[in-house]
Amino acid sequence: MMRLYLDLSYGIGGDMLLAALADAGLDLHPLAEIFRNAGLTAQLCAAPEMRSGISGKRLFLEQAGDQPLRTMPDIEALLDALPVSDAVRERSRAAFWRLAEAEAAVHGCEVDKIHFHEVGAVDTLADVVGAAWALETLGISEVRASAIPWFTGTVCCAHGELPLPAPAVVKLLDGKPVRPSSFTQEMVTPTGALLLDMLVDTYDDAGSAGPAGRLAASGLGYGARDSGGGLRVFLLEDDGAVRETVWVLESHIDHLSGEDLGRAFEGIFAAGALDVLALHGIMKKSRPAVALRVVCEDAHLTDVEAAFFRETLTLGIRRTRTERTALPRKEATMQTPWGEVRAKEYTLGGQTFIVPEDDDLAEMARRTGQSTAALRRLLMAK
Structure with a gap:
């Protein structure tokens, strides 16, 4: 199995992911045949492109004839007709329902009444189904991404001129980590935001950034719009290790006896701590003390922190969110x-x-x- 890391330094558009994966070595010919046989595209390929002296690939798609605006039932009928695995079909279906819900919330209408306009075109269908197909083909077990750059400005679409990020993009980015940037153009398109919502399992945080593991391949994908340095992807060999986020709680204790400290260990473990460690040292006024360090999962944070306060009678706890790697x-x-x-x-x-x-x-x-x-x-x- 492989893991995929997305470098979102310059955002993401729907066509950039497939282009980047093609640059990393993914053969798109089977995907092109799927859409050609369904009568949706006349051409789908990734061609080399050079920007600012850096070589990558760009996705080119030519749709077969005039294509109508589509509602969610239309999209579902198309998905049912495509010769793809059930996993790819259902992942794509869930993504389009998520998009329909976001659009319906923005426009205040029923989900099945939504016409997808730009994002309902054949290229978006290819981007979404293609992404699900690509991850299955490559055997991707986990997708991680850097924080999403915030951007400003305006964009013209079927609904007129809208502020950036577009309202549907904001809905799709709900709950995801963003970072400030100076970008004044559309760095994350609606389809790009949909792919993030559909694919990414975890994002970088302050304690850990960048890919980790044995690098197997990398690629650079450019979008139709020149929005900077493109999307970089990194394919990493899966060593079977489990990477998860944990909390580290710590306080300096100089007022407990050895007996009380031992009972504190028991109470904190009983609340769900993964590990408890006492590091001995000297504090102010030359008092012997311990730095009590506790590791716990996010699900047990509230209970463990409460037990920490209750068992030690400390007045303050420092806590840090960090990442750990556990061997299988x-x-x-x-x-x-x-x-x-x-x-x-x-x-x-x-x-x-x-x-x-x-x-x-x-x-x-x-x-x-x-x-x-x-x-x-x-x-x-x-």
Whole structure:
């Protein structure tokens, strides 16, 4: 499996993603055949393009004859007729429903009454279905993107002159991270915003930015409009590791006894903490203290923070959102001359390792008269 990273430094348009993936090595001929056989396009290809001395690719699409404005039922009928997998069809269908809901909210009408105008044209159908098809073809398991650049100005469309970002774009970007920029032109088109809503699983935050992993390929896609440096994509080999966002809570504690600190550990773990660590040091007035550091998932943040305050009686907690990488692991067992022990099995760099559980080793050490460390070395050497 592969992971995909989108560099949104210069925004995204609907045609830029397929162009960038083609530049990274994706063959678009099967996609072109799908649309040609459906009578929607006469041509769909990505051709080399040079801008500001940098080579990339641009998507060219020629529709087959005059195409009508389409409502959501029309789009659904087209999707049902396309020879694509059910996963591609349903992902595309969900995206168009999301777009219809955004347009209906902006214009104050029923979803099935929406005529898609510019975004209902054949090129948008190709962009959306093509993106879903491309991710399936490449075996993409996760999509991550940089923060979205904010932009200003106006744009002319079927509804007249509108402020940027266009109202439908704002609806589609709801809940997504944006950053300030000096751009005064349309950097994220409605179809581009739809692709972000449809595809991206996670976005960069202040604690982690950029692609991570073994780089397999990269590409640069230009749009029909000259909006800057284009869309860069990076294909990364999936090492099986799980990348997730966690919270780190920390406070300096100089008023608890060892017994109270131990009970605080128990209470914080019971609230859902992943890990608790005490780092010893000296604070103001030369007082011995600990920096109590707690790691928890977003789902348990409220409970863990409440337990932190309750168990330690601290007056303040610093918290930081950060990213961690966890190697794939599963429960296993190890057969030994002294019986079976539970273990963790994990993979790193294509190699599999099995580590015995400490509690089982401690019990075995008591029964055999050996040390836990000696037993661990013996079992790990096998």
